[in-house]
Amino acid sequence: MKHNMRKWARVAAMVAAASLVLSACGGGSDSDGDSTSGDLKQVKLQLQWVPQAQFAGYYAAVAQGYYKDEGLDVQIVEGGADIVPQDVLSAGDVDYAISWVPKVLGSIEKGAKITDVAQIFERSATTQISFKDKNITSPADLNGKKVGSWGFGNEWELFAGMQKDNVGVKDVKLVQQAFDMNGFLAGDIDAAQAMTYNEYAQVLETKNPKTGKLYTPEDLNVIDWNDVGTAMLQDAIWAQTDKLKDKAYADQTTKFIKASIKGWVYARDNPEEAAKIVTAAGSQLGESHQLWMTNEVNKLIWPSTHGVGVIDEAAWKQTVDIALGTKNETGATIISKAPPASAYSNTYVEAALKELKAEGVDVDGKGYKPIDVTLKEGGK
Amino acid sequence: MTRRSAPLGRLALGALGIAAVIGVWEAYKAVAPDTGVVIGGTTVLPRSSDIAMPHVWDMFSRLSDPVIGTIGDTMWQTVLDAGLFTLRIAAFGWIIGVVVGFALALVMQRFTIAEAAVLPWIVLSQTVPLIAIAPLVRRWGSQITIGGFEWQSEHSVAVIAAYLAFFPVAVGVLRGLKAPDATHVDLMHTYGIGWWRTLFSLRLPASVPFLLPALRLAAASAVIGTVVAEVSIGLRGGVGRLIIEYAQSASSDPAKPWAPIFAAIAVGLVAAAFVGLLGLALKPYRRSEIPA
Numbered sequence: 001m002k003h004n005m006r007k008w009a010r011v012a013a014m015v016a017a018a019s020l021v022l023s024a025c026g027g028g029s030d031s032d033g034d035s036t037s038g039d040l041k042q043v044k045l046q047l048q049w050v051p052q053a054q055f056a057g058y059y060a061a062v063a064q065g066y067y068k069d070e071g072l073d074v075q076i077v078e079g080g081a082d083i084v085p086q087d088v089l090s091a092g093d094v095d096y097a098i099s100w101v102p103k104v105l106g107s108i109e110k111g112a113k114i115t116d117v118a119q120i121f122e123r124s125a126t127t128q129i130s131f132k133d134k135n136i137t138s139p140a141d142l143n144g145k146k147v148g149s150w151g152f153g154n155e156w157e158l159f160a161g162m163q164k165d166n167v168g169v170k171d172v173k174l175v176q177q178a179f180d181m182n183g184f185l186a187g188d189i190d191a192a193q194a195m196t197y198n199e200y201a202q203v204l205e206t207k208n209p210k211t212g213k214l215y216t217p218e219d220l221n222v223i224d225w226n227d228v229g230t231a232m233l234q235d236a237i238w239a240q241t242d243k244l245k246d247k248a249y250a251d252q253t254t255k256f257i258k259a260s261i262k263g264w265v266y267a268r269d270n271p272e273e274a275a276k277i278v279t280a281a282g283s284q285l286g287e288s289h290q291l292w293m294t295n296e297v298n299k300l301i302w303p304s305t306h307g308v309g310v311i312d313e314a315a316w317k318q319t320v321d322i323a324l325g326t327k328n329e330t331g332a333t334i335i336s337k338a339p340p341a342s343a344y345s346n347t348y349v350e351a352a353l354k355e356l357k358a359e360g361v362d363v364d365g366k367g368y369k370p371i372d373v374t375l376k377e378g379g380k
Numbered sequence: 381m382t383r384r385s386a387p388l389g390r391l392a393l394g395a396l397g398i399a400a401v402i403g404v405w406e407a408y409k410a411v412a413p414d415t416g417v418v419i420g421g422t423t424v425l426p427r428s429s430d431i432a433m434p435h436v437w438d439m440f441s442r443l444s445d446p447v448i449g450t451i452g453d454t455m456w457q458t459v460l461d462a463g464l465f466t467l468r469i470a471a472f473g474w475i476i477g478v479v480v481g482f483a484l485a486l487v488m489q490r491f492t493i494a495e496a497a498v499l500p501w502i503v504l505s506q507t508v509p510l511i512a513i514a515p516l517v518r519r520w521g522s523q524i525t526i527g528g529f530e531w532q533s534e535h536s537v538a539v540i541a542a543y544l545a546f547f548p549v550a551v552g553v554l555r556g557l558k559a560p561d562a563t564h565v566d567l568m569h570t571y572g573i574g575w576w577r578t579l580f581s582l583r584l585p586a587s588v589p590f591l592l593p594a595l596r597l598a599a600a601s602a603v604i605g606t607v608v609a610e611v612s613i614g615l616r617g618g619v620g621r622l623i624i625e626y627a628q629s630a631s632s633d634p635a636k637p638w639a640p641i642f643a644a645i646a647v648g649l650v651a652a653a654f655v656g657l658l659g660l661a662l663k664p665y666r667r668s669e670i671p672a
Contacts, residue, residue, distance in 0.1 A: 050614055080614020081624055082515045094523050180630035182431055186415075198628070205632040209429075279448060282616060284458075284625040286633075287449035294669055340601055378633030 001316045040073035043256060044094040046085045051077050051283040053233070053267075053293035054197060055098065056274045057120065061263025065279045070255035078283075089238055090114050095249075096256060101316075102232035103153040104335055105323050108343055109335045111239040116344035118234075118257045118309035118352075119316075120264065121300045124231035126157050128223040129184075129200060130191040137221050138227060140165035144300060148177040148189035158193065160230035160322040162222070169329045181206070191223070199295035201289055205375040215375060232319040234300070237309075250348065256354035261308050265361055268298050271371055289379030293369050302365035307357075310351040316344060403434040409433050415459050431457055434634040439642075442635035455639050458587025459622065463643035466606050467650060471542025474602040474651070478595065480542065488550075488574065489557040489583070499554075506547050510605065514540055514612035522672045537609040537618070544605035552594025556587025588665035595658060599651040607644055608639040 047055050058076060061067050067074040077094055079085060079103050086098035086104045088114040101116060109115065128147070130136040136145065139161040149155040159169060175189050181202045184192035194200040200222070225231040239258060243249040267274035275291040283290060301308055323334035356363050409428045416432075426432060443456040484502065488495040514527040517536045560582050568578045575585035610620025622640035629636040 050616075050621065053386055078614050078616060080515075080610075080621075081611055082511050082612040083518075083614060084515070087515075091519055093519055098409060120639065178630075179624075179627040182631050186427060186429070202628060202631050206431075209630075284447060284622065286629075290448075377630060378636070380633075 035163070037265040040068065041071055041252060042098070043072045043074045043252065044077050045057065045074055046077045046079065046088045046094040046097040048079045048085050048098055051278055051281045053275055053278045053290050054297055056267040056278050056294050056297060056312055057260055057264030059276050059277050059281045060266045061259045064263065064266055066259040066262040070259045072252065072255060086112055086238060088115055089240060092240065098235055098317055099237055099238055100153070101319050102156050102323050104238060105339055105343070106153070106334045108339050114238045115241045115244060115342055116236045116311060117239045117253055118237040118260070118349040119233055119311040120237060120309060122155060122232070122304060123300045124225050124234055125196045125296065125300055126154070127194050127196060127224055128158060128191045128202065129194045129203070130221050132219060132221055134190050136191050138165060139167060139223060141193055143167045143171050145172055145190040146188065147172040147174050147176050148184060148192035150177050150193055154193065155328065156322060156326055157225040157230050157232050159328055160326040161225055161228045163230065163326055164230060169327065174329060195355065197293040201292045201375055201379065205377055205379045206376060214286060214375070217236045220340065232322055253348045254351045256351050257309060258355055261352060261356060261363060262361065264301055264308060267294060267367055268302050268368060270299060271295055286379030288373065290375045292373045292375055295373050299370050302368035304364050307353045307363045309353065310347055311344045349360070386488050394654045405433065405436060409435070431631060431634045434638065439634045443639055459639045459643040462619045462622050462640060463647050466610065466620070467647045469538050469618065470541050470602040470606040470647065470651060472538040473598055473606060475544050475547025476538065476542035477598055478549050478603060481527050481546035481598070482553055484546070484550040485553035485557060488554050502547060502550050510540065511612050514609045518613045533613055533615045534664050536613065537606055537615050538607040541602040541605035548594045548597035548601065552590045552660035553587055556582045556590030560586040560588060585665050592655070592659050592662065596652065596655045600648065603648050603651050619647065655660065
């Protein structure tokens with residue numbers, strides 16, 4: 001018995017030693033986010049997804065020190081498959097969040113107290129693409145077709161567009177779309193959802209097995225919801241409604257918007273550098289894909305009608321109307337009553353724009369010209 | 381078979397298994413039509429196009445290309461780093477899970493009332509969907525700051541791995557602790573030996589055949605829990621994050637999404653090998669192993 005005991009103790013010691021080694025390894029990498037520096041105010045920004053050029057302006061503002069110039073130490077919190085930015089914001093875990101307006105409207109109706117303080121993307125990037133031979137050029141042509149949708153709040157512009165042309169959700173065969181375009185390329189989907197800055201490029205960087213060359217824009221028809229008139233407002237900066245009454249947070253919000261806009265101006269004027277900044281921030285996207293995304297996102301912002309970030313009343317109303325009046329396949333709408341007045345505010349962005357104009361920053365980009373990006377196979 | 385050739389034979393069998401998988405994959409690709417086999421509008425056999433099923437050699441050659449552009453870190457370096465990162469968190473989670481599971485089993489063995497009260501909850505705990513609790517754990521965790529310690533998302537991932545890993549340990553060890561023959565326990569009673577000594581001299585050694593399969597299951601659960609939680613909360617650095625980041629390349633660069641999958645498999649193998657080593661150390665007690 002004694003012999004056994006000693007053996008047992010030896011095993012226990014081994015396990016203990018192994019766990020010590022492993023836990024020592026575990027302690028090594030807690031590096032992100034503890035850069036407390038002097039008198040800078042720590043601010044957290046929650047993104048909707050992992051780093052990519054969709055958020056180029058914020059990464060550029062960090063890299064160029066624009067936030068620091070305003071006295072802010074901004075930590076960008078990356079998203080994930082199950083992270084809902086507006087939930088994280090309304091729970092108070094971060095100071096600001098980026099999210100689409102229609103998605104947040106639903107959360108606001110369920111009680112989230114958050115406010116759109118800067119509408120960064122003026123235009124919608126959501127489209128429905130199809131191969132030329134399917135002859136789908138308007139929502140009416142979707143009737144009877146296999147229509148791809150991601151769901152999870154990405155489908156409303158599509159449904160609104162169909163409703164406008166009297167195509168019911170039941171008149172099409174809805175197909176759940178994945179992150180990739182395999183279903184579209186294989187013909188499981190006639191018309192697939194595609195963001196101009198991402199999935200559209202995914203198709204253009206894929207080899208057409210028939211020609212041995214990459215697909216080209218000439219192979220595709222694109223239904224653009226901006227043209228159909230059912231576009232909804234996308235990436236906006238959201239703040240906590242109740243805290244905006246606090247002067248310190250209100251001032252900080254203006255500063256945060258100001259530096260963010262400066263970041264977007266940088267991305268407009270230096271798309272190549274901005275794409276590199278995003279890659280350096282840890283994005284795993286290929287080089288040409290990243291630059292394509294930067295360029296396409298710039299097109300959503302520039303030229304800006306009222307100065308970047310200002311919430312256009314008509315566009316807001318269109319988004320709310322669609323959210324109220326469009327039914328999905330289960331007959332539900334995003335919201336059942338109009339959102340409270342606190343759902344958006346131009347106060348902070350207008351203050352930020354005033355300061356920027358005084359500094360001589362071009363916040364309208366009237367003369368903006370997109371660059372030409374050549375996509376390579378696989379987006380490399 | 382002699383003692384020395386046994387591990388070699390096992391290795392050869394393992395290699396043969398891998399070769400068989402590759403062979404079946406390529407054979408199917410060569411024989412099946414690109415569009416798959418469709419009967420009455422339903423696809424019964426999957427597509428075999430290069431996008432749906434890249435060639436095995438393409439998947440491997442992709443590993444030696446850079447991830448981004450034409451220069452920079454190669455794919456295998458990136459997934460190796462990610463694999464090590466995930467392995468570390470999974471090991472963390474496994475240790476926590478094993479300690480917690482062991483403690484629960486001890487308490488349940490000692491106090492019958494504890495078993496009646498706790499065991500149903502332990503079983504119930506495994507029915508909660510991971511994707512629901514992962515963001516919650518991250519959110520609760522982010523509110524924890526103790527002194528200089530700040531809760532990071534990777535701690536949340538380790539907790540989720542532990543949440544999956546403790547279950548087989550708690551259940552397996554409990555069964556193991558109850559494994560000694562009644563006559564042996566009675567003998568201890570007759571000698572007037574207390575619970576603690578009975579535990580160390582009789583129950584723990586007797587539990588080893590149950591413990592090892594439980595540890596192996598816990599290791600597998602910890603790896604799965606880590607990868608799923610990484611996907612769920614988007615933790616940077618691990619295999620799960622690469623899986624979601626590479627998923628969108630499935631059309632234009634079909635071999636790319638397979639790289640992190642290989643890394644996940646490698647992490648699982650290392651975890652299994654580690655438990656195998658533990659099994660060697662505990663060999664004297666493995667008289668009759670009970671398969672899990």
